[in-house]
Amino acid sequence: MFNQGLSLEQAPPISVPFRFFLTAPIFAILIGVMFLVYPAEVITNRYSNEAIAMVHMFTLGVLSMIIFGAMQQMMPVLAGAPIKRAKLFASVVHSFLTLGTIFFVLKFLYNKEEFLIAAIACLCISFLTFFITAIKLLFKVKYVTSTVNVMKLFAITGVLTTLLGLHLAIAHLTGNITSTHYSFVNIHILLGIFGFAALLIIGVSFQVIPMFYVALDFPKSVQNRLPISIFVLILSYFAFAFLNLDFYIYKVLFAIFFVIYAFHGLNSLNNRRRPVSDVTLWYWKVSLYSLVIAMLNWLFVPQDSSYLLTILFAFGFLFSLLQGMIYKIIPFLCWFHLTSKGYFDIPTIKEVINEDLIKIHFYIYMLSYIFFLLYGFFNEIFVDIAATLFILSNILFLINCILGMKKYASISKKEPLQTFVQS
Ligand code: HEM
Numbered sequence: 009m010f011n012q013g014l015s016l017e018q019a020p021p022i023s024v025p026f027r028f029f030l031t032a033p034i035f036a037i038l039i040g041v042m043f044l045v046y047p048a049e050v051i052t053n054r055y056s057n058e059a060i061a062m063v064h065m066f067t068l069g070v071l072s073m074i075i076f077g078a079m080q081q082m083m084p085v086l087a088g089a090p091i092k093r094a095k096l097f098a099s100v101v102h103s104f105l106t107l108g109t110i111f112f113v114l115k116f117l118y119n120k121e122e123f124l125i126a127a128i129a130c131l132c133i134s135f136l137t138f139f140i141t142a143i144k145l146l147f148k149v150k151y152v153t154s155t156v157n158v159m160k161l162f163a164i165t166g167v168l169t170t171l172l173g174l175h176l177a178i179a180h181l182t183g184n185i186t187s188t189h190y191s192f193v194n195i196h197i198l199l200g201i202f203g204f205a206a207l208l209i210i211g212v213s214f215q216v217i218p219m220f221y222v223a224l225d226f227p228k229s230v231q232n233r234l235p236i237s238i239f240v241l242i243l244s245y246f247a248f249a250f251l252n253l254d255f256y257i258y259k260v261l262f263a264i265f266f267v268i269y270a271f272h273g274l275n276s277l278n279n280r281r282r283p284v285s286d287v288t289l290w291y292w293k294v295s296l297y298s299l300v301i302a303m304l305n306w307l308f309v310p311q312d313s314s315y316l317l318t319i320l321f322a323f324g325f326l327f328s329l330l331q332g333m334i335y336k337i338i339p340f341l342c343w344f345h346l347t348s349k350g351y352f353d354i355p356t357i358k359e360v361i362n363e364d365l366i367k368i369h370f371y372i373y374m375l376s377y378i379f380f381l382l383y384g385f386f387n388e389i390f391v392d393i394a395a396t397l398f399i400l401s402n403i404l405f406l407i408n409c410i411l412g413m414k415k416y417a418s419i420s421k422k423e424p425l426q427t428f429v430q431s
Contacts, residue, residue: 018084020094022345026413027102028077029334033406035069035109036327040402043395048388052315061116066322068109068131071205074330076101076138078337079159079208086215087156089145097141104134112177121181128177135170139163154231158211161239165203172196195245202262203242205326207235210269212333217276220336221289224276230268238265263303270296287366291332294374298324316384323377331373331405335366338409342416350424361412369408372401 039062043051046058053059080098084090091097108130115123142163149156173196179185218225225231241261248258273296277289302320309316339360346354379394 018090019344019348020080020084020091020098022341022416024094024098025077025081025337025341026409027098028073028080029338029409030406030413031102031106032070032073032077032330032334033402033409035065035073036402036405037399039065039070040395040399043391043398048383048391052383052391054314054318057116057119061113064112064116065109066327067200067205068105068112071326071330072135073102073105073109074334075205075208076105078212078333079138079142081337081341082212083142083145083159086153086212087146087149087159088151089149091141091145097137101134101138104130104137108134115180124177124181128174128181131170132174135166139167139170143167153215154228154235155211155215157232158207158214158235161235162204162208162211165199165207165239165242169196169199169204172199191249195242198242198245201321201326202238206266207238209326209329210238211235213273213329216333216336217273217292221277221280221286222282223280226272226276230272234265234269238262241265259306263307266299266303270299287363287370288332288335290370291328291335294377295325295329295332298328316381319377319380319384323380328373328377331369334409335361338412342412346416346419349420351419351422352424354419355415360415361408365404365408365411369401369404372397372404376401 111127376397383390
């Protein structure tokens with residue numbers, strides 16, 4: 009399972025990933041609030057300052073937050089690369105990421121330079137601390153699996169996304185928005201969304217889907233070739249831009265790669281060796297189907313606005329999957345830390361977070377996702393309903409995570425022997 013070869017000394021303290029997982033739903037709630045506060049045509053217009061603020065509330069406050077938290081847990085487990093002084097490392101990365109996200113959003117909402125300077129400083133500290141450490145550790149790993157290779161690509165695309173993001177932020181600071189600015193924005197988006205976020209998810213799911221769901225492995229050829237192909241394709245954006253090649257070919261290649269991933273992911277989940285019911289599977293399936301629909305939308309629907317594509321990819325594919333993953337990781341970590349410390353009378357992994365509450369969260373999230381999509385065809389009222397449901401679903405997400413952690417805290421306060429004797 010997830011703890012293969014993992015000892016308690018190697019694993020970071022449980023508070024390390026938990027602080028990241030608890031902060032993400034708070035930023036997600038704020039995203040919902042932004043959708044309610046600002047007019048729909050402003051917040052969904054990708055060139056508006058409000059949209060840039062909201063996009064980064066998601067990419068920094070939710071996506072990077074969950075990915076950084078999960079990576080600190082996964083590097084020792086999946087790559088055998090534990091981070092030294094894990095608590096200090098987590099405190100630096102987490103607090104500067106939180107502050108950096110807040111300052112970044114404030115700058116684009118209130119147009120104050122000081123906020124952007126503070127954001128640049130905080131995000132530099134957080135991202136560079138994280139990625140420099142990750143690159144150092146990952147490139148030293150002796151037993152290199154396909155997931156380790158993808159983690160390396162993720163770290164490289166992460167650094168490039170950060171550097172380009174900083175370049176764009178400085179351009180805003182100095183007012184130096186040149187004709188090439190939007191080419192840099194495009195490559196920043198590609199590196200951030202398809203590289204930093206999607207690559208990591210793809211690499212981790214190569215190991216996590218078969219482990220968590222006792223499911224089929226992805227074919228070796230897919231594991232070895234797909235991530236590097238996506239990476240090369242992202243970088244070849246420059247060739248397409250400078251040689252004036254047809255961008256439709258570029259889109260087709262991306263779509264083929266992501267559909268191959270989704271197909272094998274769904275095939276693996278639909279052919280589990282032990283097909284027990286599990287609500288977290290719903291999140292994975294919605295995520296993979298959304299990815300396929302997003303790619304078809306990108307290829308075949310003329311993109312007057314990228315709104316539908318963004319919702320399908322960000323809320324449908326990325327956020328659904330990350331929520332499903334957190335609902336697996338939190339119970340597993342509670343169980344792992346308690347058993348490693350010698351507690352015996354403890355809840356099973358499935359009992360740490362009440363499944364019915366996870367189901368309610370799933371239904372509300374799905375409704376909000378559907379209403380967000382409907383806004384693409386109808387009027388503003390759909391965004392208001394979607395945003396309200398999105399806020400509700402993330403409040404429930406936060407409550408569920410807190411309840412799981414409280415269960416852990418209440419057991420770990422007792423002496424290990426006490427729980428054993430009571431049983
Ligand atoms: C150090 C971190 C980052 C900084 C300083 C930063 C900065 C920026 C800036 C200034 C823009 C606006 C460009 C413009 O339109 O003039 C931008 C756009 C964008 N960034 Fe970032 N970024 C960072 C990290 C990320 C990450 C990690 C992701 C994705 C995972 C991301 C995704 C995007 C997207 C999708 C846009 C387009 C927004 C839109 O069109 O409304 N960024 N970024």
